[in-house]
Amino acid sequence: MKKGIDVGGSFIKVLWEDGRREKFYVRDIFRDNKAFVERLREIIKQGSPSKVGVAVAGFTSLEGVVYKSPNIPALDRVDVKGILLEEGIEGLVLNDVSAGALGEWYYDHRDSKNLLFVAIGTGLGAGFVSEGRVFLGSCGSSLExxxxxxxxxxxxxxxxxxxxLEAYCSSYGLERIYKRLSGEELKDYQVVQRAREGDQMALKSIEVFKDYLTIGLMNAIHILNPDRVVLGGGLVEQLRAFMEDMEARLKSSVESLPSECFKLEFSKCGEFCMARGALALVLMDDR
Ligand SMILES: [Zn+2]
Incomplete structure (x- = not known):
């Protein structure tokens, strides 16, 4: 049976073909290269999968090597595909948000010809699926x-x-916007909570966040001309209630032809998004 693995800095998540989910805590070793790679190797092997898709948070080459992982220091320069080969397990390795984009297309948006997926949480990542194929660029690092x-x-x-764009539209970006406006240091979820309570500074911070996000998405739409823009990630989920006007905002910013062409949607897949995409990658590979 096949499985998809999402390698993050706090958890490694696994989604099996039959829908089983597993979650392994790794925050305690995310700076320790040796321990992290050993843990990852165990998780890859566990349950004797027939094929494994691995989604990694970081700059990942087409050969499955992580060149740099800003949020998981232990993964810098790790040859993930090499681990699969050493264990004799067939598999594929991809940047996590590119995998997420593929998962969106495969499970929820098969009618889309060109899908842009943008995930906002600790950082801001994106992936692009064109005609059912994930676009990775020449070395695997497109869509930054x-x-x-x-x-x-x-x-x-x-x-x-x-x-x-990430310096504004990410957890740390929102925290910093709030601090610039109010002088107070809060975590992202606290800013969102204050906004829910009607705090003017928190509401203003979210407006600034959305202004930058509109510029960033407009630039991407002008370059890629997608028919679907899907927003996901932990921070988007938290901010969902404040983002109802994002499609209208974007449509009025973008040129009329690409503007007519796209729909903005919110991802429905939650925390196993990237693992789901990694699984889609190996399921599609066999077709
Ligand atoms: Zn940057």
Whole structure:
């Protein structure tokens, strides 16, 4: 039986073909390369799968090597495909949000010709599925939408550049916008909670967040001309009630032809999104 694995910095999640789900805590070893790789190897082997799809949070080459993982230091330079080969397990490796995009198309949006998936949480990632195939670029690192510049000399991003979309539209981005406005340091979920209670600074912070997100998505739509834009990720789920007007905002910002072409939707798949995409990858590989 096949399974999809999502390798994150806090949990490694597994989704089996028959719907079984597993979740392994790894936060305690996410800086320890040796321990992390051993754990990952065990999880890959567990249950003797016939084939494994692996989704990794990081810059992942077409050969399945993680060049850099900003949120999981233990994964830097790890050859994930090599682990599969050493264990004699057939499988494929992909960046996590590219996998997520494939999962969206495979399970929920088969009618889409060009689907852009944007996941916002700790960071901001994106994936693109065109005619049923995930677009990875020449080396596997396309769709780094989080690291395109929306503000020259703007806020510092985790990648080291200034003014990236992620520097505004991510958990740390929202926390920083709130701090700039109010002087107070809160976690992302606390900002959202305050907004629910009607706190003006929190509501204003979410407006700023949405302004930048509109610019970022508009740029992507002008480049890719998708028919579906799917927003997902933990922060989007938290902010869902404040994002009802995102489609209208975007449509009024984007040029009329691409604007007519797309629908904005919210992902319905929750925390096993990326594992689901990794599973879709190996299911599709056999067709
Ligand atoms: Zn960046």
């Amino acid at each position: 939408l989080g690291h395109h510049i929306v503000e020259r000399n703007g806020e510092l991003c985790n990648c080291g550049r200034k003014g990236c």
